[in-house]
Amino acid sequence: MNADAPETLARRLEDFRGQFQRMMDEVHRAIVGYDDLITDCLVTLFCQGHVLLEGVPGIGKTYLVRMVAKALGLRFGRIQCTPDLMPADILGTHILGETAGGARAFRFEKGPVFNNIILVDEINRATPKTQAALLEVMQERRVTAGGETFDLPRPFFVLATQNPIEMEGTYPLPEAQLDRFLVKLHVPFPGRDELVEISRRTTGFTEPEVDTVMTGEELLEIQRLLPQVPVADPVASYAAQLVLGTHPDGDGALEPVSRFVAYGASPRGLQALIRGARTYGALDGRTAAGVEDVQRFARPALRHRVILNFEGEAESVNVDHLLGEIIDRTPTPAEEEA
Amino acid sequence: MNADNHHLPFRSAARRVRTRLVLCRWLSCLARTAVPTLALAAVAWVWLYANGSAWHAALGLALLGGWLLAAAGWAWRRRPSPTAALAEWDRRAGRHEMFLSGLCFEGKAAPAAGERLHLDRARPRLSAELPVLARHVPVRVPYQAWLVPLGVAALAVSGLLRPPPPAEDRPMPENARARAVREVEQLADDAQRLAPPDEEAPSRSETLEQLRKGLEQTAEQLKAAGAQTPREVLADLEARARQAEQLADQLDAAEPLSSDMIAELERHADTADLGDALRAGKPEPIAEEADRLGNRLKSDALTLREGARMKNALGRALKVAKPSDRTSVTGRHLRRSHQHLQRNRPKQAGRQFGNLAKHFRRAARRQAARQRLRQLARRIRAAGRTLFGKQSGRLQRLAGSPGGGSQARPSLRGMRPLPANPQGGLGNWRPQSGRPGSRRAGSPRPGRRMAGGRPPGSGTPVPGAGAPTPGAGQCAGQGAGQAPVPGAGQCAGQGAGQAPVPGTGQGAGQGAGQGAAGAAAGAMAAAAGTGGLEAGVGTAPYGNMATRLFEAATTGVVEPGARGEGPSEVRAVEAGPHTEASTRTAQEVAMEVIRAEEEALAEDPIPLTRRRQVRRYFSALRRQIQDER
Numbered sequence: 001m002n003a004d005a006p007e008t009l010a011r012r013l014e015d016f017r018g019q020f021q022r023m024m025d026e027v028h029r030a031i032v033g034y035d036d037l038i039t040d041c042l043v044t045l046f047c048q049g050h051v052l053l054e055g056v057p058g059i060g061k062t063y064l065v066r067m068v069a070k071a072l073g074l075r076f077g078r079i080q081c082t083p084d085l086m087p088a089d090i091l092g093t094h095i096l097g098e099t100a101g102g103a104r105a106f107r108f109e110k111g112p113v114f115n116n117i118i119l120v121d122e123i124n125r126a127t128p129k130t131q132a133a134l135l136e137v138m139q140e141r142r143v144t145a146g147g148e149t150f151d152l153p154r155p156f157f158v159l160a161t162q163n164p165i166e167m168e169g170t171y172p173l174p175e176a177q178l179d180r181f182l183v184k185l186h187v188p189f190p191g192r193d194e195l196v197e198i199s200r201r202t203t204g205f206t207e208p209e210v211d212t213v214m215t216g217e218e219l220l221e222i223q224r225l226l227p228q229v230p231v232a233d234p235v236a237s238y239a240a241q242l243v244l245g246t247h248p249d250g251d252g253a254l255e256p257v258s259r260f261v262a263y264g265a266s267p268r269g270l271q272a273l274i275r276g277a278r279t280y281g282a283l284d285g286r287t288a289a290g291v292e293d294v295q296r297f298a299r300p301a302l303r304h305r306v307i308l309n310f311e312g313e314a315e316s317v318n319v320d321h322l323l324g325e326i327i328d329r330t331p332t333p334a335e336e337e338a
Numbered sequence: 339m340n341a342d343n344h345h346l347p348f349r350s351a352a353r354r355v356r357t358r359l360v361l362c363r364w365l366s367c368l369a370r371t372a373v374p375t376l377a378l379a380a381v382a383w384v385w386l387y388a389n390g391s392a393w394h395a396a397l398g399l400a401l402l403g404g405w406l407l408a409a410a411g412w413a414w415r416r417r418p419s420p421t422a423a424l425a426e427w428d429r430r431a432g433r434h435e436m437f438l439s440g441l442c443f444e445g446k447a448a449p450a451a452g453e454r455l456h457l458d459r460a461r462p463r464l465s466a467e468l469p470v471l472a473r474h475v476p477v478r479v480p481y482q483a484w485l486v487p488l489g490v491a492a493l494a495v496s497g498l499l500r501p502p503p504p505a506e507d508r509p510m511p512e513n514a515r516a517r518a519v520r521e522v523e524q525l526a527d528d529a530q531r532l533a534p535p536d537e538e539a540p541s542r543s544e545t546l547e548q549l550r551k552g553l554e555q556t557a558e559q560l561k562a563a564g565a566q567t568p569r570e571v572l573a574d575l576e577a578r579a580r581q582a583e584q585l586a587d588q589l590d591a592a593e594p595l596s597s598d599m600i601a602e603l604e605r606h607a608d609t610a611d612l613g614d615a616l617r618a619g620k621p622e623p624i625a626e627e628a629d630r631l632g633n634r635l636k637s638d639a640l641t642l643r644e645g646a647r648m649k650n651a652l653g654r655a656l657k658v659a660k661p662s663d664r665t666s667v668t669g670r671h672l673r674r675s676h677q678h679l680q681r682n683r684p685k686q687a688g689r690q691f692g693n694l695a696k697h698f699r700r701a702a703r704r705q706a707a708r709q710r711l712r713q714l715a716r717r718i719r720a721a722g723r724t725l726f727g728k729q730s731g732r733l734q735r736l737a738g739s740p741g742g743g744s745q746a747r748p749s750l751r752g753m754r755p756l757p758a759n760p761q762g763g764l765g766n767w768r769p770q771s772g773r774p775g776s777r778r779a780g781s782p783r784p785g786r787r788m789a790g791g792r793p794p795g796s797g798t799p800v801p802g803a804g805a806p807t808p809g810a811g812q813c814a815g816q817g818a819g820q821a822p823v824p825g826a827g828q829c830a831g832q833g834a835g836q837a838p839v840p841g842t843g844q845g846a847g848q849g850a851g852q853g854a855a856g857a858a859a860g861a862m863a864a865a866a867g868t869g870g871l872e873a874g875v876g877t878a879p880y881g882n883m884a885t886r887l888f889e890a891a892t893t894g895v896v897e898p899g900a901r902g903e904g905p906s907e908v909r910a911v912e913a914g915p916h917t918e919a920s921t922r923t924a925q926e927v928a929m930e931v932i933r934a935e936e937e938a939l940a941e942d943p944i945p946l947t948r949r950r951q952v953r954r955y956f957s958a959l960r961r962q963i964q965d966e967r
Contacts, residue, residue: 005451006458229452232438287460288436314956333421333425
């Protein structure tokens with residue numbers, strides 16, 4: 001693919017922009033508003049990342065995931081997490097059955113993770129054991145059971161949701177597992193106009209129809225295409241500086257970072273930034289990622305990777321505000337001196 | 339370079355943009371520093387003006403050049419890298435690091451497809467936008483940057499308009515200096531010819547020697563072709579003249595006798611001539627009369643009647659003598675002679691008169707020396723007038739004033755005003771009146787000046803001249819309430835350096851002496867007892883005593899006397915120091931809070947699901963502490 005001629009690459013990028021726009025339009029037939037949320041969600045899918053959606057109940061998180069899966073023409077699986085959910089419930093298990101010849105033998109009954117798009121609803125209600133099993137699948141994209149290894153279908157995405165206000169009986173995700181998600185997206189409450197439109201669309205006899213605009217193969221092609229969008233060294237250096245800026249013990253750490261942050265973003269955060277910047281640059285019709293693309297993707301990619309210390313949590317520090325301050329005060333390539 | 343431009347267009351463009359950005363930063367720095375630089379130039383102008391110099395064009399050019407170079411150095415030191423320069427251009431043009439990425443990709447040996455695609459798209463755009471670089475990176479000279487050149491030019495013009503320095507402050511021309519050398523050498527020769535003024539006081543001879551050396555030194559300095567100004571030469575000559583006058587003033591002849599005692603001597607036939615000579619105050623006739631009386635007493639032809647008359651005359655004169663008369667040299671000789679006559683030893687009494695004659699002959703010699711010294715002082719001042727014409731009078735005042743010539747300051751500093759300037763005879767001890775009914779004009783007091791150096795009516799009684807009243811000068815003068823300032827001229831017509839002092843002294847008459855009324859005012863101030871030692875209290879006394887400041891830790895309150903008259907009162911109000919401290923420091927409170935947090939955490943591991951409750955608890959706790967504080 002790297003041997004592609006520039007002209008071919010340009011044409012394919014142009015096609016990608018068209019497909020992306022069509023997908024946005026299709027999802028918007030079912031989902032009202034949430035432009036940025038849908039964009040970030042699709043960008044993450046094209047970046048081969050997993051999404052953690054956080055929002056109060058009833059604002060369409062699950063519906064959004066279903067519509068995205070439908071527009072992509074992918075197989076959709078849903079896992080509703082509860083405290084008694086076991087790993088075998090999501091991965092699958094060996095059951096005793098009969099073979100074609102009538103002999104009895106164990107066979108592996110695949111769980112819901114064997115789909116292209118998995119909606120893990122209220123992931124923080126599952127026990128840590130189940131969470132660990134799921135998150136291992138997210139990282140390895142394969143399941144090993146009974147000495148057998150089963151590859152998950154490609155493409156494979158996990159879109160998990162969690163409710164931030166009902167903390168009773170929950171098991172918040174550990175920082176290491178949060179890191180597996182490429183982005184964490186906040187699902188805001190709709191505005192008045194959006195609510196009116198939602199009432200108009202969803203209270204009828206039939207639900208809005210969403211057509212498939214992209215196949216799984218096409219999605220994989222796009223996933224292979226986007227890494228070819230180049231990122232200049234100064235831009236990558238700026239992204240790295242942003243990641244370093246989240247560390248409280250780094251050189252030149254900001255005062256609020258030193259005071260309220262326990263751990264900064266990991267290298268996975270930098271990878272997420274670069275991948276997202278490439279996608280945004282391509283979506284903007286450019287042939288290289290820029291500083292603004294990095295800044296655009298910084299909050300979704302870093303907000304769940306910045307861990308506040310006790311004082312930060314006690315002071316109810318908003319991580320997004322902290323990241324905003326880091327973005328504002330990190331010198332861009334244009335601001336660097338000789 | 340051309341090949342470089344062809345193959346690496348982004349690199350050459352980056353250099354070009356960087357140069358342009360450095361230029362922009364230089365101009366920006368000039369604009370920011372224009373006002374402080376202009377203020378600095380104004381301060382320099384004022385400083386030069388205060389020191390009597392003019393604003394030089396070279397100084398303005400140096401300031402301008404320094405300003406430009408300093409700003410250029412700052413801009414060069416803060417120059418952007420080529421990468422940053424292109425990034426800045428991209429930012430201003432809204433290109434999302436397009437050229438910056440091009441700069442990074444064009445140097446690669448084997449660029450990837452995406453990089454090649456980017457270069458293919460960025461190069462044509464660079465070619466199109468490089469000619470219009472000025473649109474995004476404009477180089478404009480801010481209007482503030484023009485302030486400094488305009489200001490410096492204005493200051494230079496003001497320097498041209500400034501009048502040239504006065505003639506006395508310009509360096510002496512060669513012919514004037516040669517003439518001054520001749521004059522000063524002549525003065526040194528005159529001083530060399532002066533005999534020692536007083537063989538009994540070696541210190542006076544040393545002072546005369548210092549005067550000679552000073553004049554020779556002045557001549558040597560003039561010969562050295564230094565950049566001496568007339569002001570400095572005149573100040574030097576004035577210092578020598580005053581040194582001569584001081585030496586002359588040290589040569590007082592003898593203590594005067596009281597008028598009553600002289601009158602008693604004049605009443606007797608044998609001592610009448612001696613009394614007349616004493617009243618005339620000329621030492622030579624006094625010595626002759628004393629010799630005559632001594633010879634008469636030592637003569638064998640002295641009759642008992644004559645001896646008795648002499649004894650009677652001396653006895654009556656000694657009876658009316660005042661204590662000062664008894665301690666004076668003349669009084670002592672007369673007393674001893676009278677004692678010898680009482681013991682019937684006329685020859686010894688005659689020897690006492692002989693000694694008295696010797697004393698007055700020495701006084702005559704000192705008087706001659708004093709006259710010669712005064713002539714020398716006048717000669718020195720005349721040399722100044724000869725050399726510098728009309729400037730000399732003004733320069734003499736300048737030299738005498740505290741702010742006079744810079745070279746003169748050290749030599750003149752600390753000089754005290756000379757006493758009255760008697761121009762001949764024994765004027766400063768001469769009794770004013772010996773006749774019955776006449777009134778004395780008062781004894782000379784320090785600081786009192788007579789017009790022309792001679793008290794009016796010296797030797798001549800002035801009926802009804804009035805008693806010496808503070809503020810009402812005895813001498814003829816224009817009472818203007820002025821007190822002579824230390825260092826003021828002693829001669830007539832040299833009453834410079836007089837500062838007006840709030841006073842009410844009024845001199846009588848229409849004389850020319852300005853110092854009389856000032857002396858009267860000074861006397862009045864002294865009599866009133868108001869000193870200048872405390873801040874807020876009127877005048878300061880003579881003698882370079884600085885007014886004391888208030889103590890720093892106290893508050894001074896000046897309260898005038900009743901009806902605004904009399905001395906004012908100063909009292910100091912001092913507050914006692916005290917310290918204030920809270921019972922607990924902020925650190926202690928914070929430590930308590932932290933300790934509470936740690937204890938809460940140590941007692942029970944907080945499950946993640948309970949973290950919100952714990953957070954709320956501590957938030958409430960912190961707010962409470964903040965409210966208490």
